[in-house]
Amino acid sequence: MSVESLFPRLEALLPKVQKPIQYVGGELNSTVKDWDEATVRWALMYPDAYEVGLPNQGVQILYEILNELPETMAERTYAVWPDLEALMRSEGVPQFTVDAHRPVRAFDVLGVSFSTELGYTNLLTALDLAGIPLDAVARTDDDPIVLAGGHAAFNPEPIADFLDAAVLGDGEQIAIAISEVIREWKGEGAPGGRDELLMRLASTGGVYVPKFYDVEYHPDGRIKRVAPNRSGVPSRVFKHTVMDLDEWPYPKKPLVPLAETVHERFSVEIFRGCTRGCRFCQAGMITRPVRERSITTIGDMVEAGLKESGFSEVGLLSLSSADHSEIGEVAKGLADRYEGTQTGLSLPSTRVDAFNIDLANEFSRNGRRSGLTFAPEGGSERMRKVINKMVTEEDLIRTVTTAYSQGWRQVKLYFMCGLPTEEDIDVLGIADLAKKVIKAGREATGSRDVRCTVSIGGFVPKPHTPFQWAAQCDHETVDRRLRELRNSLRGDKEYGKAIGYRYHDGKPSIVEGLLSRGDRRVGSVIRAVWEDGGRFDGWSEHFSYERWMTAAERVFSGGSVDVDWYTTREREEHEVLPWDHLDAGLDREWLWQDWQDAVSDVEVEDCRWTPCYDCGVCPTMGTEIQIGPTGKKLLPLTVV
Numbered sequence: 001m002s003v004e005s006l007f008p009r010l011e012a013l014l015p016k017v018q019k020p021i022q023y024v025g026g027e028l029n030s031t032v033k034d035w036d037e038a039t040v041r042w043a044l045m046y047p048d049a050y051e052v053g054l055p056n057q058g059v060q061i062l063y064e065i066l067n068e069l070p071e072t073m074a075e076r077t078y079a080v081w082p083d084l085e086a087l088m089r090s091e092g093v094p095q096f097t098v099d100a101h102r103p104v105r106a107f108d109v110l111g112v113s114f115s116t117e118l119g120y121t122n123l124l125t126a127l128d129l130a131g132i133p134l135d136a137v138a139r140t141d142d143d144p145i146v147l148a149g150g151h152a153a154f155n156p157e158p159i160a161d162f163l164d165a166a167v168l169g170d171g172e173q174i175a176i177a178i179s180e181v182i183r184e185w186k187g188e189g190a191p192g193g194r195d196e197l198l199m200r201l202a203s204t205g206g207v208y209v210p211k212f213y214d215v216e217y218h219p220d221g222r223i224k225r226v227a228p229n230r231s232g233v234p235s236r237v238f239k240h241t242v243m244d245l246d247e248w249p250y251p252k253k254p255l256v257p258l259a260e261t262v263h264e265r266f267s268v269e270i271f272r273g274c275t276r277g278c279r280f281c282q283a284g285m286i287t288r289p290v291r292e293r294s295i296t297t298i299g300d301m302v303e304a305g306l307k308e309s310g311f312s313e314v315g316l317l318s319l320s321s322a323d324h325s326e327i328g329e330v331a332k333g334l335a336d337r338y339e340g341t342q343t344g345l346s347l348p349s350t351r352v353d354a355f356n357i358d359l360a361n362e363f364s365r366n367g368r369r370s371g372l373t374f375a376p377e378g379g380s381e382r383m384r385k386v387i388n389k390m391v392t393e394e395d396l397i398r399t400v401t402t403a404y405s406q407g408w409r410q411v412k413l414y415f416m417c418g419l420p421t422e423e424d425i426d427v428l429g430i431a432d433l434a435k436k437v438i439k440a441g442r443e444a445t446g447s448r449d450v451r452c453t454v455s456i457g458g459f460v461p462k463p464h465t466p467f468q469w470a471a472q473c474d475h476e477t478v479d480r481r482l483r484e485l486r487n488s489l490r491g492d493k494e495y496g497k498a499i500g501y502r503y504h505d506g507k508p509s510i511v512e513g514l515l516s517r518g519d520r521r522v523g524s525v526i527r528a529v530w531e532d533g534g535r536f537d538g539w540s541e542h543f544s545y546e547r548w549m550t551a552a553e554r555v556f557s558g559g560s561v562d563v564d565w566y567t568t569r570e571r572e573e574h575e576v577l578p579w580d581h582l583d584a585g586l587d588r589e590w591l592w593q594d595w596q597d598a599v600s601d602v603e604v605e606d607c608r609w610t611p612c613y614d615c616g617v618c619p620t621m622g623t624e625i626q627i628g629p630t631g632k633k634l635l636p637l638t639v640v
């Protein structure tokens, strides 16, 4: 049965809201398929505003792959701003897709990609606006399967009550596999309703269905065990890993936004995974092993993507792009190919070594020379050993000296505050480092026209990392250290004016910590915050720490857990963690040993270049590291 477009009803509301263009769809490379010709229909959501959600690579890739399947269609939906939400409620307009403005509730699957936990309240808004019951157990056969993916889905327990299912890892193959299961089940006349469909998905071992697992607690609040509550459901759920990125050269037709978005460029992922072993980095741990895309596929994707989109900037994405085995050739090949054009190339440059400067020079050949960014992360040598970020002060000074002497005038340095074992002196070390950077820059250039911006983020311990057992630093300590750092920078007459300082206060990190390492009991806090008006928690102008703390106090009152219990409490080695039944491939004993090594300042190498140190991913997942070099070159498309 056809589903009517909501656009005529939505259109009447658009003159009354900010940035109405974000809701109209029709972007270049967007796809609208015939509703009746599809058997499996996905609504893909990025739970933030259009300007943040549209550029999201994960959603764009799945959107394209699913729409390429003959009997499957996919449309997109984003979080609506509170002004439109209020009007939709008063006028009875439900959550809609931007592609054909179809009601989200009419789809078979609502797939939500969570890069961060701060999108959880936006999920509840979308469900409520869509008319889908918030509680998964209250849904009927007329409701879509609400499925979570993305990095936050590696611990979906805080939103377990609101989800029908979650998938871990790379989405390309599992999205197709899920579509196939739904197509077959529908073809058989949907026997057993949504319960049987969920059972079919769960029994594959690659889809987590929270309601098929019971959680038992000790009287002191710790988890006693998590176990399947029906036969045929596996006790562990595994992540998905795409092994040959060259077989999945998506996006081929990048979406070109109509409204302003946070990134306006064509991004190509040059490899997936990272083995540098930074202990704070969840993305690095959960995306192992490293799998490179070949230089020729990268070249083909850039060529096709620019042609299809008209973008004039290409970003080469990965967790540590300079580590690609042929990055020098990729940079030179692309810079040669686009010499004399207005095509800019960018690399999220974070590794601190001179090679990066050569790369940056290559990348800026055809475009602007913006600032260079390095991420030493820790302010002292000791701190960097704890987090396994092997950068010495010497490396950093040598690299920035090269950058300044080659004409760069602005260097950005990224650090974290609140790291395990951190003391005041480690944070004040950031000021010393920044002053040395300016001093070196002035000496190298003979000019005072050099700048350095210090940017600080609050550290949040994440699941599936060696710091998953660590106590999170309380926000009072983080704020005090950041104040002292600011005073040290501002009070310096010689260098203070040349150093910019950007930081956030420590409170949002506590909420992120609660949501990152929370269990199912945290779901009631999320719901209470949402009922109290919580929306867009990733936006400082919407975020309210007080709202979260008030809700948590109410929900946890009289029980054995509270916000501190979830955040600033260190866990014992054998405590059952809420995500222990969700397998990212990492060996728990290896993670624990790495945590012990961290507190003893022992570093581990990168297994990309050194022998395997048995983190467990390759044998558990049946995967392997895949790197070049291929020895191939990128030929220019036209003779320049």
Ligand code: SF4
Residues within 6 Å of the ligand: 275, 288, 289, 290, 607, 608, 611, 612, 613, 614, 615, 616, 617, 618, 619, 624, 625
């Ligand atoms: S199993 Fe070995 S080779 Fe594979 S990612 Fe872990 S340390 Fe590296």
